Amino acid sequence: MVDLFKFFKKKDSSKDVAKERLKLVLIHDRSNVSPQFLEMVKSEIIRVIQNYMEIDEDTLDIQLTKTNSDDGERIVPALVANIPIKGMKNAGRQSL
Amino acid sequence: MGEVIVITSGKGGVGKTTTTANLGTGIALQGKKVVLIDTDIGLRNLDVVMGLENRIVYDLVDVIEGQCRLKQALIKDKRFEGLYLLPAPQTRDKNAVAPHQMVDLCEELKKEYDYIIIDCPAGIEQGFKNAIAGADRAFVVTTPEVSAVRDADRIIGLLEANEIRNPQLIVNRVRPDMVKRGDMMSIEDIIDILAIGLIGVVPDDENIIISTNRGEPAVNDSKSIAGQAYRNITRRILGEDVPFINLNNSDGFLAKMKKLFGIKPA
Numbered sequence A: 001m002v003d004l005f006k007f008f009k010k011k012d013s014s015k016d017v018a019k020e021r022l023k024l025v026l027i028h029d030r031s032n033v034s035p036q037f038l039e040m041v042k043s044e045i046i047r048v049i050q051n052y053m054e055i056d057e058d059t060l061d062i063q064l065t066k067t068n069s070d071d072g073e074r075i076v077p078a079l080v081a082n083i084p085i086k087g088m089k090n091a092g093r094q095s096l
Numbered sequence B: 001m002g003e004v005i006v007i008t009s010g011k012g013g014v015g016k017t018t019t020t021a022n023l024g025t026g027i028a029l030q031g032k033k034v035v036l037i038d039t040d041i042g043l044r045n046l047d048v049v050m051g052l053e054n055r056i057v058y059d060l061v062d063v064i065e066g067q068c069r070l071k072q073a074l075i076k077d078k079r080f081e082g083l084y085l086l087p088a089p090q091t092r093d094k095n096a097v098a099p100h101q102m103v104d105l106c107e108e109l110k111k112e113y114d115y116i117i118i119d120c121p122a123g124i125e126q127g128f129k130n131a132i133a134g135a136d137r138a139f140v141v142t143t144p145e146v147s148a149v150r151d152a153d154r155i156i157g158l159l160e161a162n163e164i165r166n167p168q169l170i171v172n173r174v175r176p177d178m179v180k181r182g183d184m185m186s187i188e189d190i191i192d193i194l195a196i197g198l199i200g201v202v203p204d205d206e207n208i209i210i211s212t213n214r215g216e217p218a219v220n221d222s223k224s225i226a227g228q229a230y231r232n233i234t235r236r237i238l239g240e241d242v243p244f245i246n247l248n249n250s251d252g253f254l255a256k257m258k259k260l261f262g263i264k265p266a
Ligand SMILES: Nc1ncnc2c1ncn2[C@@H]1O[C@H](COP(=O)(O)OP(=O)(O)OP(=O)(O)O)[C@@H](O)[C@H]1O
Pocket: B009, B011, B012, B013, B014, B015, B016, B017, B018, B019, B040, B045, B120, B121, B122, B172, B173, B174, B202, B203, B204, B205, B206, B208, B209, B212, B226
């Protein structure tokens, strides 16, 4: 069904595609997504989560990427974190 | 006291040298004293675009190293009163010049000339740092393409980090026919993304290639639409309020282009 709608929807003009792509690439460029920046975010996230769970710090992965917006119309930037959990801590259990 | 304007872009081949030659000539045609400096060491081009390649004796590095006096290295353009070129050396290393030396050179030139226009090399390395060091003001040249606009954004960030505030944008090689059918980003699209002020829009124009073949800047050609665009930018630099073109009217393509760039129908 959804695909059918997409099929009939008018194709974006190439300049709209260019503009969308530029906006996304500039989010990366401007946010200075240097390894240092991501490391900073990463260590903060680890610090908070560790209060509740035991996590595998070595395989933890965090990236700035793209995903479909809720309405599926556009692509939007997203911060995606993959955090393997080894176990719950007591503080976490009690509050559940 | 003169003003130093650097012409930058990030991405190569978008029209920095063409812009430098045309704006410099345009300003001289308005009766001002102008020096053009080519800072593209090893890849000089401003001399050939200006048609002055046979007159080079000394260059930028000779001046900086004290091999000659500043006046000796400035090539006087005999066609345009008040216009001078300081060429780049062709066989030296980029590191032969340091930013503080460019600052001193610009200070020296500002005492005697109204405008110093600096043609920046592509990239963000040493050549870029040298080119912007002495600048009071910067123009960022882009074309309506993803890669050029992206690099322009990077340059805008670097200019601001180097305390050259409020850079202004020149969008070059615009094709209104492509903009109209939605296959080229419009000026509004680009401004929307880069969020800086606009100083000029230059159409894609084969007269640029013809005039570059001859070594005669298009700004001096009353029939060239790109030339008209450069004349408009010149007047804006000199403080006049020249209205911008409107890309949405219903005339035929050529008539529209001519109207947009202020040329009366023949
Ligand atoms: N408005 C225009 N219409 C048509 N051709 C153009 C226009 N502007 C520039 N060009 C052409 O594009 C080419 C590159 O221009 P130019 O040498 O000015 O770019 P540049 O930014 O100085 O390049 P580089 O980064 O190599 O120094 C030249 O062949 C020039 O003639």
